[in-house]
Each structure stands twice: as C-alpha cells, then as structure tokens.
Amino acid sequence: MALRHAVLAALLDGELSGYQLAKAFDVGVANFWYAQPQQLYAELNRLEQAGLVVGREVVQEGRPNKRLFQVTDTGLAELEEFAGASDKPAFVRDDLLVKVQAADHVDTTALIARLRERATFAQAKIDLFGKLLRNLRGDKSEADFLLHGERVGPYLTCLRGLAFEEGNRDWCERTVAVLTRRERSRR
Amino acid sequence: MALRHAVLAALLDGELSGYQLAKAFDVGVANFWYAQPQQLYAELNRLEQAGLVVGREVVQEGRPNKRLFQVTDTGLAELEEFAGASDKPAFVRDDLLVKVQAADHVDTTALIARLRERATFAQAKIDLFGKLLRNLRGDKSEADFLLHGERVGPYLTCLRGLAFEEGNRDWCERTVAVLTRRERSRR
DNA sequence: AGGCCCATGTAATCTGTTACATGATTCC
DNA sequence: GGAATCATGTAACAGATTACATGGGCCT
Numbered sequence: 001m002a003l004r005h006a007v008l009a010a011l012l013d014g015e016l017s018g019y020q021l022a023k024a025f026d027v028g029v030a031n032f033w034y035a036q037p038q039q040l041y042a043e044l045n046r047l048e049q050a051g052l053v054v055g056r057e058v059v060q061e062g063r064p065n066k067r068l069f070q071v072t073d074t075g076l077a078e079l080e081e082f083a084g085a086s087d088k089p090a091f092v093r094d095d096l097l098v099k100v101q102a103a104d105h106v107d108t109t110a111l112i113a114r115l116r117e118r119a120t121f122a123q124a125k126i127d128l129f130g131k132l133l134r135n136l137r138g139d140k141s142e143a144d145f146l147l148h149g150e151r152v153g154p155y156l157t158c159l160r161g162l163a164f165e166e167g168n169r170d171w172c173e174r175t176v177a178v179l180t181r182r183e184r185s186r187r
Numbered sequence: 188m189a190l191r192h193a194v195l196a197a198l199l200d201g202e203l204s205g206y207q208l209a210k211a212f213d214v215g216v217a218n219f220w221y222a223q224p225q226q227l228y229a230e231l232n233r234l235e236q237a238g239l240v241v242g243r244e245v246v247q248e249g250r251p252n253k254r255l256f257q258v259t260d261t262g263l264a265e266l267e268e269f270a271g272a273s274d275k276p277a278f279v280r281d282d283l284l285v286k287v288q289a290a291d292h293v294d295t296t297a298l299i300a301r302l303r304e305r306a307t308f309a310q311a312k313i314d315l316f317g318k319l320l321r322n323l324r325g326d327k328s329e330a331d332f333l334l335h336g337e338r339v340g341p342y343l344t345c346l347r348g349l350a351f352e353e354g355n356r357d358w359c360e361r362t363v364a365v366l367t368r369r370e371r372s373r374r
Numbered sequence: 375a376g377g378c379c380c381a382t383g384t385a386a387t388c389t390g391t392t393a394c395a396t397g398a399t400t401c402c
Numbered sequence: 403g404g405a406a407t408c409a410t411g412t413a414a415c416a417g418a419t420t421a422c423a424t425g426g427g428c429c430t
Binding site: 001002004008009010012030031032033034073074075076079080082083084086087088089090091093094095096097098099100101102103104105107110111114117118121140147148150152153154155156157159161162163167170172174175178181182185 | 189192193195196197199207217218219221238263266267269270271273275276277278279281282283284285286287288289290291293294297298301304305308319323333334335337338339340342343344345347350351354357358360362364367368369372
Binding site: 375376377378379380381382383384385386387388389390391392393394395396397398399400401402 | 403404405406407408409410411412413414415416417418419420421422423424425426427428429430
C-alpha cells in the first residue's frame with residue numbers, strides 16, 4: 001500500500017490527470033517512486049472511492065476528455081499518518097548487479113557493454129535532474145532555496161535521485177575499468 | 188524471472204542451503220538483490236526441477252537435515268545468457284522518499300525521526316560492508332585485489348552497496364539539517 | 375520457562391507486469 | 403502515410419508479501 005501514498009505525494013503540487021501522473025512516474029523523472037500508467041489509473045480510482053482524492057472531469061475539444069485529481073483533507077490526513085509510521089528500508093533489486101556478481105564466471109565483453117549503457121543512461125538522468133533542480137530553485141541559490149523556498153520536498157527527493165545516479169555512473173565506469181584491465185592482463 | 192539469476196549468482200561462491208541463502212539475501216548483506224526466505228525455498232525447488240542447480244541432502248544430528256545446492260553447467264549457461272541480455276534500469280521505490288516529497292504538507296518532527304533512523308541503519312550497513320570488503324580482499328590492497336584477485340564480482344557489488352548506503356546516510360543527514368533549520372526559522 | 379537458532383515449507387493475498395483495446399489529432 | 407501524443411482503461415499472469423505450521427536443541 002505504498003503506491004497509494006506515492007500518488008498522494010505527487011498530487012500535492014496541484015491537480016493532475018492520470019496521464020500526467022503517468023508521465024511523472026514513468027519517464028525517467030520518477031525521483032521518488034516508479035509506477036506504470038495502468039497502476040496509476042487503477043490507484044486513482046481506488047483513492048477516489050476511498051475519498052482521499054477528488055476528480056473533476058474536464059471536457060476538451062479535439063482530444064479526449066480527462067479527469068484532474070486533487071488531494072482531499074482526508075487524503076492529507078492519511079499522508080500525515082503515513083509519514084509518522086516506521087518504514088522498512090528500501091532494498092536493492094537490480095539486474096546489473098546480479099550480472100556483476102557473476103562477473104568471474106561469465107563472458108565480460110557483453111557485461112561491459114551493459115555497464116556502458118547504464119553509465120550513459122545514468123548520465124542522461126543526471127542532466128535531467130540538474131535541469132529540474134535549476135527550475136525548482138529559480139533564481140535563488142541552493143542554500144537560500146533550501147532555507148526559504150516554499151516547497152522543498154520535491155527538491156530534496158530530486159537531490160537524492162541526482163546523487164543516486166552519480167553513484168551509478170561512477171560505479172559503472174569504475175567497474176568497466178576494472179574488468180577491462182583484468183581482461184588485458186589475462187591474455 | 189530475475190530472482191532466478193540472483194540465486195544462481197549467489198550460489199557461485201559454493202554450496203549453500205536455502206537457510207544460508209536466506210540469511211545472505213535477507214539480513215542486510217543483500218548487496219545485489221533482496222528476497223525473503225519463502226521465495227528462495229520455492230525458487231531453489233524450481234531451479235532444481237529445471238536442472239539449473241543440484242541439491243544434495245545432508246543428514247545432521249541434533250538439528251534438522253538440510254539440502255545444499257550447487258550450480259550445474261546448464262545453470263552456468265543460463266547465467267551466461269542472462270548477462271548478455273539487456274536490462275531494464277532498476278527504479279527507485281522508497282517509502283522514505285515519498286515522505287520527504289510530502290515534507291512541506293506534513294508534520295516534520297516525525298519525519299525527522301524517520302530520517303535519523305535511516306541514517307543510523309545506513310551507517311550500520313556501511314560498517315558491515317567495510318568489514319566484508321576487508322575480508323574479501325584479505326591482505327591485498329584494494330587496487331591489487333581488483334587486478335589480481337580471483338573473485339572480484341562480489342567485491343564490486345559490495346562496493347556499490349557501500350556507496351549507496353553512504354549516499355543514503357549523507358542525504359538523510361543533510362535533509363535532517365535542512366528540515367530542522369526551516370523549523371527553527373519558521374518560529 | 376521463555377526465546378532464539380536451525381531448517382523447510384504451504385496457503386492466501388496483495389502488488390506489479392504484460393498484452394490488448396480504442397480513437398481522434400498533430401507532427402514529420 | 404506513419405508515428406507520436408493525448409487519454410483511459412480491462413484481463414491475464416507473474417512476482418512478492420504476510421500469515422501460519424512444525425519441532426528439536428541451546429542459551430540465560
């Protein structure tokens with residue numbers, strides 16, 4: 001039941017449609033949670049039935065109608081309670097790490113290619129997060145924004161996302177370096 | 188079907204029982220994957236039926252018998268194929284990030300407590316990973332081990348785990364600092 | 375006496391993924 | 403003419419979590 005709260009948290013910034021939410025959760029910018037469109041449409045309906053969000057239909061011309069959702073007071077209370085509850089630590093589940101774990105028993109050329117791909121992907125996310133952060137803080141300096149900005153939650157999660165992807169990139173590059181050097185010295 | 192490969196990768200270091208595997212996957216040291224005991228027992232049976240591992244019963248006195256599992260050649264081939272396949276990037280799903288995302292709309296004292304807990308937990312893992320790395324490299328220096336050690340896979344994944352937890356700790360501490368400073372300036 | 379460690383599971387449920395469905399509009 | 407964007411879902415399946423079950427040995 002954590003997607004529930006992720007959706008509520010995402011809707012705090014203003015009304016969003018399922019489609020808009022899906023973009024935020026899916027395409028790269030999932031800086032605090034990841035979910036697929038289908039999950040979100042389903043979850044939004046469940047949330048509405050539970051009275052934690054309200055949706056209003058917006059009739060459009062030239063494109064399908066949409067429903068914009070907003071968090072209710074009940075929804076906010078739910079989030080409040082959630083924030084106080086203790087959380088189980090988030091565990092790692094990453095294909096690439098499994099592959100590296102097996103690196104000594106497996107052909108490394110393909111693995112190195114995967115690591116390079118991941119490093120590139122991580123760099124793309126780093127760039128994206130950088131832009132996002134600049135947008136969020138506007139003309140303020142980071143220190144100033146963190147003290148006086150009116151909405152720092154998304155900024156802070158974005159900072160974590162940035163550091164995470166920097167960690168990924170650096171580790172991938174280092175791992176590639178280690179594996180190639182070993183390849184060379186084995187011949 | 189990725190747990191399958193995680194189990195195979197974990198068994199590369201030698202025969203393990205379901206129970207031992209479960210400890211490795213569960214208690215903190217899951218440096219490349221996380222899974223619960225029940226999943227592992229089920230997966231081991233599936234792997235055995237598929238011929239990717241073989242189990243042998245070890246009769247014990249004074250405690251229940253156990254079954255030790257080993258990767259077969261077929262299992263190794265499966266891992267080889269897996270290593271070459273492209274992987275979807277691992278996405279973030281973390282309760283704590285959701286809570287921080289909502290930080291501006293929620294009571295922060297409870298949230299700060301959660302962040303402190305997480306920082307402590309991360310530090311414990313950092314210490315653990317540090318010890319693990321020292322054990323793995325023995326008397327060699329890190330650079331030397333990475334070039335000439337005979338099994339670097341687990342070392343490399345452990346390095347990622349270490350960096351990840353350092354990132355967690357630092358971010359938690361910084362976030363606590365930001366939120367407390369804001370609390371103070373609001374009064 | 376109570377609780378933890380060893381050791382392995384079953385069953386019910388919840389969550390997440392994959393495949394499929396629809397249909398107009400705008401961009402290349 | 404074909405692809406991408408907007409917009410919302412259903413259905414089947416795979417994967418993960420939670421609760422429950424068993425039972426002797428060992429430590430305090």
